[in-house]
Amino acid sequence: MKKDSDHAVILRWINSIEKGQIRSLSRAITLLESTRIEDQNRARNLLEGALERLNKTDRIPTTRIGISGPPGVGKSSYIESLGMHLLSLGFRVCVLAVDPSSRVSGGSILGDKIRMERLSTQANAFIRPSPSQQILGGVTHTTQSIMSLCELAGYSAILIETVGIGQNEGAVADMVDCFILLNQPGSGDELQGIKRGVLEFADVLLVNKMDGATKYLAQQTLQSLQSTSQLINHSLKNYQVPIIGVSSVEETGISESWQAVAKFLEQAKSIGYFKHKRQLQQEQWFKKLSEFYWLQHLHTAKHSRHLKNTLLKEMQLGKKSILEAAQEFTRTLLNNR
Template sequence: MKNEKKKHSALHEKDGISPPEIISLNAVEQIQKFRKKQLSSRELIDGILSGNIADLSRAITLVESTNANHLAKANEIINACLPYANESLRIGITGVPGVGKSTFIEAFGKYLTSLGKKVAVLAVDPSSTISHGSILGDKTRMEELVKDTNAYIRPSASGETLGGVARKTRETITLCEAAGFDTILIETIGVGQSETAVHSMVDFFLLLKISGAGDELQGIKRGIMEMADAIIINKADGDNIKKANLAKAEFNRALHLFPAKKSGWTPITSTCSAITHDGIPEVWKTIEQFLEFTKRNKYFFKKRKEQNQYWLLETINEQLKSNFYNHPEIIKLLESSKKAVSTDEISPFAAAQELLNVYQNYKKIS
C-alpha cells in the first residue's frame, strides 16, 4: 500500500508553460511618456484651428469632463474657438430605436462628403441608469463613414441628462465648427425628451419614421411632430416601398392638423432607403430649400440668437445645480436629509427648503 501511487483528481491542473516575454519595454516607455504629456490650452486651440482631429477629440474630452480643473481649461478653449464657429449647418436627426438612424446617417454623411462637405457626427449614446456605462458603438455601425477623411464621428454618453442629449453637446458643436466642419449631424437616442434639447441647438430638425408603426393618429405626437422640418420614411426598399408610400400619405394628412410653424416653412414628407441610397439626394435638396427659405425671411438668424439665449440660461441652471451638490455642507447634510425623508420625519419639500437655506446662508458668509 505504501508503494501505491497517489491518485490525482480529474480536475487536476497540470503545470503550464510560461509564455515568452513579448512586451517591448521601449514601447511601454513611449506610451507612458505620451500619456504623461498634457497639451496646453494654446496647443489644443492651435490644433483645433488647423483641423487636427486628435486635438479636437482631446478638447471634447475636456469639455465632457466633470473635473473642475478640466472645466476651466475647456472654457478657455471654447472662448478661443468662438470667433471661428457659427459657420456650419446644424442638423438634428431623431427617430425611435430601430428606425435606422445610424444607417441613414452613414448614407447621408457619405453623400454629403461626395459633395465636398466636411461632416461631423455627434452621436449620443444612452447611459445605463444601473451601471452608468454606455456602449458607444456608433463608429462600429458607420464603418464606411468612419474611414472617410472628410468625416468625424464622436459618440458621447448621455450620462445623467434627461432624454439622452450629452451634457456638453452644444459646446462640442462649437469646437467642431472651429475645426472646419461645415455640416454637423446630431443623432439622438429617440426616447422622447432628447428631441426638445436637440431642437434648441440645430437649424434643421429631421424626423425618421418607418412604415407599419401605426396610422396617422399614431403619428400625431404633438411636440416632436411640431418640431420636425421634414419627416422621412426610411427603409423604403424591396417589398416595403408600397407601405412606405402609404405611410408618407398618412403623415402628410397628419401634418395638416398642426398650426403653422414660426419659420413659415411647410414640413416635407418623403421616403428613402439608407440601404439602396434612393431618396438620399432628395433629403439634402429639401434641406437646401429650407435654408434658402429661412435665410430669406431672416428666421434662420433669429433662431440662432434665440438658441444662444436659451443656452445661456441652461448653462446658468446647470452651474447652480453643480455648485449646490458639490458644496461641502450640502454633501454632509444631504444623506441625513434623505434618511429623515424616508422615515417620514420631514416632508421632501421641507427638507429641500432647509438644504437650500443652508446653502444660501453659507454663500452669504463666503
C-alpha cells in the same frame, strides 16, 4: 507660473483644433465630457478660448442638423448616406451620436460605428459617439459645447443623432438649425401616436426603408403622412413641412432630402427665422449651463456636506419635512456664494 504654462498649453491645444487635428479635437471633447471636478476648470478655459477664437474669425457658416427617430428606424444608416452625399458637395462632416441606449445595451455604439464604416474612413468626416451622461435623450449643455469645438475644427455640417423617445425632441430641435425626423414604415395607428407629440418639431419628415420587403408599407406610411401634412403647424409661417421617402441602404431620396433641408434653411434665413433659432440655441445653452453650474455649486460648496447632514438629521427627528429640508438646503447654499 503654473497658470501661465496652463494658459500656453490651452492656447496650443486650441490652435491645433483649429488646424483640424482630430486627436486634439477628440481629447478636447473627452475633457468637456468629463464629470470629474478636477477637469472642470481646464474644460472651462478650453471652451472659453475656443469660443473666443470662433467669434473672432470670419468662418464659413455651419449647419447644425438634428436627426431623430425611434431606435432601429435607421438614423445611423441615414446619417452615413447623407454624410457621404454632403462630402460630395464639399462639406466637411461631423457626426455626434448621442445614444442613451448605448449605455444599456453596450453594443449600439459599436453598431453605429460599423454602420458608418464608409463615412468613418473619409478624411473630411469625423464621427464621435458620446456617452449620454444618463440624461434623458442624452442632450446636455456639453452637446452644444462640442458642436462649437467641431465648428472651430472646420466642420461645416454637424449632424447630431439622437434617439427619439417622444420627450426629448423639443430639446434637440432647440439646439439645431434644422430638425429631421425619421419615421418607420408602420401602421396608421402608430402614425396617430407620432402625430400628437413629435411632428410639430420636425422641419423635414422622412419615411425610411423605402426598399425591398418594407417598400410597400413605407409607401403607405408616406401617403398617410402626406395626407395629414396640412395639419402640421410649423412655426415658420407659410412653411409646408416636406415629407419624403428614402432608403438609406439603397441611397435613394438622400439628395432629395438634403434639397429639402437646404430649401428650409434658405426660407428660414430669408425672413430672419434662422437668426432667431440661433438665438434660441444660445438661450437654451445658457439655461443648461446655468443649471449645470448651480448643481455643481450645490454639491461642491464648502458647507454643502455639513448642511446636508444637519438637515437630514432634522428630518429624521421629525423637525423638518423633506420639502422644507430640500428647500432650505438649496436656498442656503445658493445665498452663500
